[in-house]
Amino acid sequence: MKVFDLAIIGGGLAGCSTALHARKKGASVILLERGRCGGQASGVNYGGVRQQGRHPAELPLARRSRGIWGNLYALVGCDCEFIxxxxxxxxxxxxxxxxxxxxxxxxxxxxxxxxxxxxxxxxxxxxxxxxxxxxxxxxxxxGQANPRLAAPAFARAARQLGAQVQEECPVEHAVLSPFGFEIHVTGQDTPIRAHRLVNTAGAWGANVAGWFGDSVREExxxxxxxxxxxxxxxxxxxxxxxxxxxxxxxxxxxxxxxxxxxxxxxxxxxxxxxxxxxxxxxxxxxxxxxxxxxxxxxxxxxxxxxxGRMSDNLPVVGPSPTVPNLYHAFGFSGHGFQLGPAVGAVLAELAIDGGSPTCLAGLSMTRFAGVPDPAATSPPANKVQPKGKGNDTDEK
Incomplete structure (x- = not known):
């Protein structure tokens, strides 16, 4: 029975980067993407690669990511038009x-x-x-890069190193098991098993987190x-x-x-x-x-x-506060493209090495602890309508 070292739900830039960096560490990896890698927010954004103007909590990730962007060709075989x-x-x-x-x-x-x-x-x-x-x-x-190229390039490089990247593979549910995690995929009778699980499911990240009792509101x-x-x-x-x-x-x-x-x-x-x-x-x-x-x-x-968007416009990045060997990265609130390569590197370090030199202070899900879930009194968060001027997104 195959049990992967690491399973990843979500094939955006952060998820594909996680797969690549985990394989570089020798871990067995499977990535599950409902559609195509980079088909959601990672592939349809503005393409800005900026450090300037970020919240201080994001700057360590942004700084590390800039180094990866500058070395992209050597890492994934494509510069993704970064300049x-x-x-x-x-x-x-x-x-x-x-x-x-x-x-x-x-x-x-x-x-x-x-x-x-x-x-x-x-x-x-x-x-x-x-x-x-x-x-x-x-x-x-x-600078800037082409978002259409980035996540697929990381996915290709991960595959070349031996990661299993399964596209058109919707995940229905995931649960804890004696092995770590069991992931149930549409159309597959046998669940996928892994010792560790990374949740990079984008706008659906809070849903995945909720399967394990990690409750947070994501618009x-x-x-x-x-x-x-x-x-x-x-x-x-x-x-x-x-x-x-x-x-x-x-x-x-x-x-x-x-x-x-x-x-x-x-x-x-x-x-x-x-x-x-x-x-x-x-x-x-x-x-x-x-x-x-x-x-x-x-x-x-x-x-x-x-x-996905969090109430404070900062992403959730880091270990689950309640479940060992579960790691989250979602809710990037319109400015996650530049961060994606470093987020993947850090998640791989957390999952495989047990720690990362890159500071994630201020990005943990625990910052929402004790805050009542507005879902109890608010309309469903699955639909959003524009609110006119002032409801602007920032550059990526």
Whole structure:
């Protein structure tokens, strides 16, 4: 009877990275993905690879992940179109500039260099930026990648090392067993058995956690994304704004502008999500306000996907607080793409080595301990509708 060292539920970037790093440690691994690897949030996001602007609790992961992004070809045989274009965060007022200065100091504590620009410096260095901004901060080593390529590349590399990656393989349920865990898959009479279990099930992560009594509330969101026709080189670094809102990058290969703002609709149970025309129009206006030269550029497509969101906009990453050998990573709240490679490396370390040098303080599920579950008094969380301006997702 086959018992794997490690089973993984969910084939997003974090799950595929976990499979790869666990195999590199010699563990026997099986990854179970309901659809295709990278088919949900990991493959339909903006593609930003940024450290700047993150909550301090995410910075150790972000820092480690940046090192992996920079060495991606050697790790997975593909650079996933990663390029360090930089990330420019724009200030709308003096208060935003104060926040940028404060974040510069926090980032420096983690070895991240951020350069500040006042209004005159911003206009001189980036003349295509709209003139209403007070200044900005630039993290030059941040950048962008193609989200369509990343999770599949990690899955391929894991397979090449001997991991079993099963796509189109819906998991119905998982339970504790004398071996560790039994995972019941649709259409398979015999459960999959593993000594350890990693839950990287994305917007369905809280459901998986609930099978083992780890109760936490996870909402869903559907970041509204757009892409334009190709244009001549215009925008250098990724562009974001203090407090969230519009975010813009220019693809390094074909020259299209990729931007996003606001949310579409998502139904977690039906596995459906769609962008909204009104939200796309508002995003286009915000993009023109940020970069006026985009006024006559044609939008050719909009899209969205299903993403999990925690109440504090921070992911759950780390061991189960109640079940030995169970590990969670979900609820990335619209900014998990950059973190994914490091999340997988850390989960593999936790599961196989029993610990990780990367700090996860502030990301444990235990931070919600003692907080009443709003599901008892709130509508079901499987459906979300846009709430208009202000309900913006951050860049990845």
């Amino acid at each position: 360090a274009t930089g990330h420019l965060k724009l200030a709308r007022n003096d208060g935003d500039m104060v926040d940028l200065v404060a974040h510069q100091a926090i980032a420096a504590d983690h070895g991240i260099t951020i350069e500040l620009f006042d209004r005159a410096d911003l206009r001189r260095r980036f003349p295509y930026i709209g003139d209403r901004f007070y200044g900005a901060s630039l993290c030059a080593e941040d 869903v969101m559907a970041p509204n994304m757009c892409v334009t026709e190709p244009i001549a080189p215009l925008i250098g670094p990724n562009l974001g704004i203090c407090g969230g809102g519009i975010y813009i990058r220019q693809a390094s290969g074909h020259g299209s502008i990729i931007f996003g703002s606001g949310v579409g609709t998502a139904d977690r149970d039906a596995l459906r999500a769609r962008p909204l025309a009104a939200v796309t129009m508002d995003a286009a206006k915000a993009a023109i306000d940020m970069v006026p030269a985009l006024a006559n550029v044609l939008v050719v497509r909009s899209w969205t996907g299903i993403e």
